[in-house]
Amino acid sequence: MKAQPQASHFIDGEYVEDTDGTVIESIYPATGEVIARLHAATPAIIEKAIASAKRAQKEWASWSPAVRGRVLKKAAEIMRERNRELSELETLDTGKPIQETIVADPTSGADSFEFFGGIIATAMNGSQIPLGGDWAYTKRVPLGVVVGIGAWNYPQQIACWKGAPALAAGNAIVFKPSEVTPLGALKIAEILIEAGAPKGVYNVIQGDRETGPLLVSHPDVAKVSLTGSVPTGRKVAGAAASQLKHVTMELGGKSPIVVFDDADIDSAISGAMLGNFYSTGQVCSNGTRVFVHKAIKETFLARLKARTEAILIGDPQDEATQMGPMVSLAQREKVLSYIDKGKAEGATLITGGGIPNSVTGEGFYIQPTVFADVTDDMTIAREEIFGPVMCVLDFEDEAEVIARANATEFGLSAGVFTADFSRAHRVVDQLEAGTLWINTYNLCPVEIPFGGSKQSGFGRENSAAALEHYSELKTVYVGMGKCEAPY
Secondary structure: OOOOOOOOEEEOOEEEOOOOOOEEEEEEOOOOEEEEEEEOOOHHHHHHHHHHHHHHHHHHHHOOHHHHHHHHHHHHHHHHHOHHHHHHHHHHHHOOOHHHHHHHOHHHHHHHHHHHHHHHHHHOOOOEEEEOOEEEEEEEEEOOEEEEEOOOOOHHHHHHHHHHHHHHOOOEEEEEOOOOOOOHHHHHHHHHHHOOOOOOOEEEOOOOOOHHHHHHOOOOOOEEEEEOOHHHHHHHHHHHHOOOOEEEEEOOOOOEEEEOOOOOHHHHHHHHHHHHHHHHHOOOOOOOEEEEEHHHHHHHHHHHHHHHHOOOEOOOOOOOOOEOOOOOHHHHHHHHHHHHHHHHOOOEEEEOOOOOOOOOOOOOOOOOEEEEOOOOOOHHHHOOOOOOEEEEEEEOOHHHHHHHHHOOOOOOEEEEEOOOHHHHHHHHHHOOOOEEEEOOOOOOOOOOOEOOOHHHEEOOEOOOHHHHOOEEEEEEEEOOOOOOOOO
C-alpha cells in the first residue's frame, strides 16, 4: 500500500523536491505501515514558495472577483468528480473510515470552494458615503501572502477552509499541512491549477515544528491562519503579533453539551456520540463534557452504553466500518494515559477504556470510552483529550450547569438539548462559546461562521464573515472642490 506523491512540495504550479530536508514518514494508522516518505521544507524551499506566492498574488488580485470565483467553482466541480479518489487518500492519511471521509472531507472542501466562488462577486463590495459636497468610498482589498497551517484531523477540509476565502479575496497562500497527514493538500493544489488558478497562487510545503516559525516570521507574509492546539496557537499568535501580522486562530476546546430532563434522550445520545466519537474523537469542537440532568442520567447511560458498544471498529477501507484508528501511536498513547487518569481519579468507567480485541495488527485502534460520575476538578474534565473519551457529569439546576459549563479557559463550542426552546435560547445566550448548537451537534456547513472565544481562538472560518479576516478595508476620501489650508 503506497501513496507516494511525485514530490514533497507543490510550488509555482509544479512538484518540487529538496532531499536536504528532514525525512517525514507518512504512516497509515490502520496498519502502522509507512506509505510515503517526504522531506520537510528547507529554508530555500520556504523562500521559493513565498516568492512564488508574492508574484502570483499580484496577477490573481488583478482578476475580477467573478473570474476568481469561476476558478474556485471549477475546483469544487473537480473535487466532487474525484471524491472517491480523494476520500481514499484521506482515509490513508488519517485512518478515518471511508464511510466518513466520502461524505465529510473532500465534499466539505468542495463546498467551501463553491460557496466562496459564488459569493465573491458581491461580498467584497464597499460603500459610498456622502459628505456634503465631498464624498468617500470604501473597498475591501486583499492582504497579500497568507500562510495556512493545518491540523491532522481534517487535512483536506482545512486546506480548503483556509484556501477558499483567502483566494476569493485575492490573496495567495502557502499552506503547510501537519507532518502527520502530509498527502491530501498536495492534491488540492494540483486541482486548483487544473481549475485555472495562476501558478504560485496556492503552494503546499511540508514541514515540522521548525518550519512553522520560519513561515510565520517571514517579512513577506501578511497573515497567518492556524488550526491547532491552544499551546501552539499561543506561540504562533505571539510570533505573528510581534510583527503585527493578521491572524486567525482556530484552536482546541473542552466543550459542554447540556442535556435537560425534557430532552429527546435518543436524540441527545446521538448528539453526544457525534460530539465524542466521530473521527475517533479527534475533532476540536467535540462536546467532551456531557452534562446530563440527574432525572434522566441512568436511562441516558444505559442507552448510551448499548449504542457505544455496537459501534463497528475495523478496517477503514471497509465501508461498513464506523470507527477507525487514532491518527498515530503517540496520540493513542496520550489518550490511554488520560483514560488511566480518569480511573485513578475516581470516575466510573461505563464502557471502553482500552484497545479493542476485535482488531489485530499494528494499527492505532482504541475503544470508544464513556466515563460517568465525572466531577469538574478531574483531569479528564479539564484538559482536551482529543480522542473518543466522553465525560458524563450530573446536574440539577440550570444556573448551576451554565456556571460549570463556562468554568474553563476554552470557548470553542457548546450544545443544548431540550424541548423548551425558550430555555434553549436562554442557555445558549449565556454559554461562553463561539459556535453553539441546539438539539444537534457538530454540524458545520460552510454557510455559517465557525470559530471560538476565550482561549479557543479568534477570527472566523466559513461564511461571508471569513472574508473580513482575509482582507482589509481601504477608505478613499474624494474632495470635489479646491483644497484650502488655514496657513
